[in-house]
Structures are given as structure tokens and as C-alpha cells.
Amino acid sequence: MGVYEVSGNRLSSVQQTGLTLRPGQIIQGKILKLYPGNKAQIQLGAHKMTAQLEASLSAGNAYHFQVQSTGKMVHLSVLGESGRNKEREGINHLLKQLNLPMGKANAVFVEGLVRAGIPFDKQQLVRAFGFLGGTANKSAAQQILQQMVLHKYPMTQGVFQALSAVQTGSLTNHTQALLEQVDRQPGQQQLAGQLRSILGGGTSGDSAFLVQNIRQEAIQNNQTLFTILRAAGAIKSGIPFSQWKTAWQSSAGQAPVQFSQASAISGLEQLQASRPELQVEAKQFLQTWGGRIAESVRANAPLAEADFIQLKQHAATLTAQGAKQVAQAHLQNTSASIQQLMQMMETLGDDTSYARIAENLVNGSQSQLLPATALRQNLITHMNQILLFTGLSYEHQIANDQLPSQLPVKAMLMQLLQQGDGGTEQARNLLNFINGMQLQSVQETSHYIHASLQLPHEPLGLNEDLLLEFEGRKTEDGEISPDHCRILFYLDLQHVNKTVIDMHIQKRSVSVAVFNDNASSGHRFKELEQQLKSGLDSLNYQLGAVTFKPLTEEFKGETGSSRKQAVFNYKGVDYRV
Numbered sequence: 001m002g003v004y005e006v007s008g009n010r011l012s013s014v015q016q017t018g019l020t021l022r023p024g025q026i027i028q029g030k031i032l033k034l035y036p037g038n039k040a041q042i043q044l045g046a047h048k049m050t051a052q053l054e055a056s057l058s059a060g061n062a063y064h065f066q067v068q069s070t071g072k073m074v075h076l077s078v079l080g081e082s083g084r085n086k087e088r089e090g091i092n093h094l095l096k097q098l099n100l101p102m103g104k105a106n107a108v109f110v111e112g113l114v115r116a117g118i119p120f121d122k123q124q125l126v127r128a129f130g131f132l133g134g135t136a137n138k139s140a141a142q143q144i145l146q147q148m149v150l151h152k153y154p155m156t157q158g159v160f161q162a163l164s165a166v167q168t169g170s171l172t173n174h175t176q177a178l179l180e181q182v183d184r185q186p187g188q189q190q191l192a193g194q195l196r197s198i199l200g201g202g203t204s205g206d207s208a209f210l211v212q213n214i215r216q217e218a219i220q221n222n223q224t225l226f227t228i229l230r231a232a233g234a235i236k237s238g239i240p241f242s243q244w245k246t247a248w249q250s251s252a253g254q255a256p257v258q259f260s261q262a263s264a265i266s267g268l269e270q271l272q273a274s275r276p277e278l279q280v281e282a283k284q285f286l287q288t289w290g291g292r293i294a295e296s297v298r299a300n301a302p303l304a305e306a307d308f309i310q311l312k313q314h315a316a317t318l319t320a321q322g323a324k325q326v327a328q329a330h331l332q333n334t335s336a337s338i339q340q341l342m343q344m345m346e347t348l349g350d351d352t353s354y355a356r357i358a359e360n361l362v363n364g365s366q367s368q369l370l371p372a373t374a375l376r377q378n379l380i381t382h383m384n385q386i387l388l389f390t391g392l393s394y395e396h397q398i399a400n401d402q403l404p405s406q407l408p409v410k411a412m413l414m415q416l417l418q419q420g421d422g423g424t425e426q427a428r429n430l431l432n433f434i435n436g437m438q439l440q441s442v443q444e445t446s447h448y449i450h451a452s453l454q455l456p457h458e459p460l461g462l463n464e465d466l467l468l469e470f471e472g473r474k475t476e477d478g479e480i481s482p483d484h485c486r487i488l489f490y491l492d493l494q495h496v497n498k499t500v501i502d503m504h505i506q507k508r509s510v511s512v513a514v515f516n517d518n519a520s521s522g523h524r525f526k527e528l529e530q531q532l533k534s535g536l537d538s539l540n541y542q543l544g545a546v547t548f549k550p551l552t553e554e555f556k557g558e559t560g561s562s563r564k565q566a567v568f569n570y571k572g573v574d575y576r577v
Helices: 003-010 087-097 104-116 122-133 138-150 157-168 171-182 189-199 205-219 224-231 241-249 261-273 275-299 305-316 321-330 335-349 351-366 372-390 394-399 409-419 424-441 521-527 529-538 560-564
Strands: 025-035 039-044 047-052 062-069 074-081 442-444 448-455 466-474 480-493 497-506 509-516 542-549
Touching (some): 104 122, 104 138, 122 138, 157 424, 171 189, 171 424, 205 261, 224 261, 224 321, 224 351, 261 275, 275 335, 305 321, 321 335, 372 448, 409 424, 424 448, 521 542, 529 542
Antiparallel strands (some): 025 039, 039 047, 062 074, 442 448, 448 466, 466 480
């Protein structure tokens, strides 16, 4: 079971305080008890109520009902029995009554709605069957369409594509795909800058320590890390140190746009892992070419043409990614270009270079253990940047005459698609994803609220994007109650991989369940328990139970949908059947 599969099982819908029906809707109900006077106790979904019977029904049987009218009393008509025969036969009978096609995918979709107790109407089924017929992945489409019916979203192509984009991709992947396109197009610098802000709204962990060292060296005119990172392939071989230094001096506390923190960390790790081979290659290279290159530099003259051809061939066989890039794309027969390659190989052969690599990786890893206040502020800052740059509240701002000073990515994408400029497919995919995030970001009733947000992984030091879900009660004045809520974090951590943290708050007592398949993760998380307790104490909360379970273990107890629907005791007659 993957992390995001768990998400669907756990928090699939916003809480509802009552069953709201409208004419034309269809729902499965079960007759629980028969009473004198043609009355019966009937269960619709998770709701039990008393009904006045105007049809001959049997206790213990399930039926499909259609809402005829609502008001002081809801009038239901019986479409047919759903429990006596096999469930699929009951569904097919229902579809036949509604004069709808009875394909396997259609029947499975309706069966899912019935099992989940989700009311639906014929028009919703007509639209849903149209989407199913045009989709190769029927299972994924059925999940998306079920959410559309559950939340009463418009059954349109736009909504379907938006939710599909969220289910099949991540904010990082869609943003990176578009960034690669607009980076090659003139006149798109503003959009490219906004996309980079989404991907790297902050730094943490390994990258924060590395960024600090790179900036310090650049200001001091020290080329050591610059050469190491170029050898690792993290810096394009065509960028001179002068341009690199200027970019870091003017980057205002952030990494410059041409630098990927994740690529740098990955490149340094590869150099460290390949150290023995790299040092042997560097020694052989320097023995073969050191004298001839030194003479070329002293004379400020090119190599003999035959020597230069052999040099390029030799460099192309080297292990270091940066050396290959230089040989294949930027190596020229000039003393300056050849000296650059020479410096790179000297760096790869020097023991002190690997000490610098280890220093950045080890201290960077330790820097992940930041104070709780710093971690919290980093997360809050990242969340605010995503809300600002993506445009999740763009329509709300327009409706309230609060136009932002700088257009968010959503507005830029809409303009880009209207103009028909390059990168149209990637722009549409990202726009669909942002629309899907908007649809799922906040769902609320008068008493409950559910919110979700996805954050790019790199600024948080994660392997994949962070998914955060929140649900809670509202106070009488409509505010979120700090005493009754639930927060879930879906993480892919660098060392223990996929992890779900499920946090319940009940009367200021916090219980935490950690789901992870790494055998040693329970011990690691246990070490942080006292730190968690102290942090909660400072906020006037108490730490309750802390449990550790395998992620693949099926969650026991009630499912999200059944847990969220309260059972009400009705007196008198509420429904007429």
C-alpha cells in the first residue's frame, strides 16, 4: 500500500453532520426493523431513521431508493431490491431500470458508490460513464469520479482533468517539466522565476549547509567548491567562475537560478562513492597530459592538433560527469579551456577535495536536526510561498478586488495557453494540477473543515513531495477548534523512506501513530518522543499514546467515510417510502 493510497483510505471526504438529499438522487438503504402502523427503521448510508412505509418491504433486505421530493418529509420511491441476489446483479438491474448501459466498468463504478453510501443521480452516472468510456485506466477514473460525485463537483471535463492531474503526478514533476520548456524560450523569464520559487522556496538539511559554504567561497574568490561541483556535473561546464561568483553575490540568500541543490548533493555523493576509481583516473590523466598542458599554459598556445584530439578522447572516457561534459561540449584547443580541465583533474586527485565533500555531506546531514522552531518556521514559510506563487487563492483575490502585485503562476499559465506559445502541453498539465489542488484544498460544512496541501520536496529535504491533510471541528464562531482536530503527514524521508504520521488532538491531548516499513524506524522515532513531549508541553498540549506500525498494515477500525458520518436518532416519521 503506497503513501497516497493510504491517503485515499483515511481522509476521503469532509465530515457531514446530516444526510442531505435532493430530488432525483439514488441511494441504497436497508430495512433494519419493522414497526406497527407501517413504520420501519431504515438505514441510508450511516444514518438511521424512522420511515413511513407505503410499499411492501421486508426487514433485513436492502433496496435502491430514489428521492422524489424533499421538505419537512422526504419522499423515497423504491427502484428495486439490492440485497437478495448477488450485488452485481442488483446493480445491473438498477442500470436497466434507469435505461443506462451495463458495461463492467460502469457496474463497478456504481457498485463503489453504493458500497460507500454516496447518493447519486442519473445525470451524474451519464456523465461518469462518458468519462469511463474514454479512459484507458478505468480504476483510476472510477476513484476520481467517485470523489466528484461525493463532493458534488460539476461533472465536467475540466474538473475530471484537474483531479486526474493531482492523482497521477506531483507538483514538483509538473513544475519541473514546464520549467525545462520555458527555460529554452525567450520572453518567459518571469514565469521561469516563479516556477523556480515553487520548487525551491527555501533550503534545509544538506543543501542549506552546502549553499552557505558555496556563497562564502564565492565571495572570498575561492574556486575549490566551484571546481568540485563542476566535476560532479552540478554546474554547467560553460559557466565561468566570474559568472558563478556574481550570481551568488546577487542571489539575496537563495541559490541562484542555474543551480540545483538536489543535483549538487547527488553529485557530491557520487564523487564520494567513486573516490578510489576517480583518484586513479586523475593520477593517470595527470601523468599522461600534465607536462604537455603545463607547457601549453606557459606558452599561452594550443596543443598540437593530434594531441588535442587524443586529449578529448581520453577525457570522454573519464568517470566524473563534469569531465565528460567538458570534453563533449565545451573543450576547446586554447590554453584557458585546457587548463580548466587540468584543474578539475587535479581536484579529483587531491585527498583534500574529498575531505571537503565529506564535510559538506556530514555537516549538512547534521544540520537537518534543527531546533523545532526553525523547522516549524521553514515549513510555514514554504507553505506561504506555495500559496503565493501557485495562485491557489487567485480567484478569491479577484472576487474581492485584491489583485496581487505580481501575477501568480496560475494566471501566467492561463495567459500562456491563450497565446498558444510553446510548452502548451506542460502548461496545461500544471494548470490542471493547480486547479485540482484548489478543488481539494478546502472542503467544509458549518461544523467541520478538511484541508489538504502538497509541497515540493526539495526545500524540505524529502525524497518526494509532502502531502499534508487536516480535518477538524469548528467553534461556534466558525473558527477551527484547537482542541479537536487531526493532521496527517505523508512523507518520503531520506533515510527511512515512506512514512505516514497520523496525529489526533482530543481535548488538548495529542496521540500520534507513525506508519513505516523500515524495521529500525520505530527505535529512531522513539528517540524523538521526549523532544515531542517537551514541545507540546510548551504549547499547553499533553502527549498521549505514541504507536509505531508497518505502513503496509491495513488500518483497522472504521474507514474515513464511515467515521465521518455521525449516526443520528430520529423521532417520529422523517422519511416516507
